[in-house]
Amino acid sequence: MIIERKQYKLLEKIIFEKLVIQAPFKIPNPMPDEACFLYMLEGQINYKTENQNVSVPQNESVLLKCGNYFSQIKNDKSATLHQIIIVHFHPKILKSIYSSDLPEIFKKPSFIDDKIDLSHINNDFLIQKYIENLMFYFDNPTLVNDDILILKFKEIILLLCQTKNASTIQQILSQLFSPTSFTFKEIIENNLYSNFSLVEFANLANLSLSSFKREFKKNYSDTPANYIRNKKLEKSTELLALSEERITDIAFDCGFKNLANFSHLFNAKYNCSPSLYRLNLKDK
Missing domain, CATH: 1.10.10.60 (Homeodomain-like)
Incomplete structure (x- = not known):
């Protein structure tokens, strides 16, 4: 059950989202050409794909590969609340923002590992501070405009580039510019x-x-x-x-x-x- 949902859109696409949900719950992501960054403010998300299975506790995050359609939250105590911040990476938005200067992390690496479905990002101090700042805008929506959204969007990309997972993250994000066609x-x-x-x-x-x-x-x-x-x-x-x-x-x-x-x-x-x-x- 969704208890609370706040969203900000850019170019008619959801770009930032805050969810407060009660487990068990599945988060649909019906966009085969989209990647998502999920940060756990509270609770734990268990994410399973064909190749990987990770648990992401509070203050940690995960970047999900294009083509994954849902993430699954499970908890033995069904009344437990989970708070999640989601950043959506849409090719349309990326191409608009980076029309002439595409960051290296979106460029296709020399080798693509098809078994990489996600990147689990452990407790990262800079990302944690970024989320705290993003929460300020969720609490003060009158201060939000397109320029702020673009600025915060570029900031999370720069921070992802600086994590120790940067090479794995590049494997995932580079596919946004050559999305998979599903039968x-x-x-x-x-x-x-x-x-x-x-x-x-x-x-x-x-x-x-x-x-x-x-x-x-x-x-x-x-x-x-x-x-x-x-x-x-x-x-x-x-x-x-x-x-x-x-x-x-x-x-x-x-x-x-x-x-x-x-x-x-x-x-x-x-x-x-x-x-x-x-x-x-x-x-x-």
């Missing part, structure tokens, strides 16, 4: 276990809802709702068998809205509750 199936498979609606899936694919449904039927010979629901339920049976996670967490991991919704759909497909399914596996 229809890649968009679906990358987001199967998200909590996206069909409209959000259609937006990711740059299609109208009706066109999305037709394209889905052509690729999967099934309706989107039926296929995605079955994939989520199949994934849940794997997690019930292989992990000791709480059933509530498994429901969340597989992209169900809540435990009640998950239990209802699970029982309809497998004729037993998730807890009984797990118990039967242990008995065997």
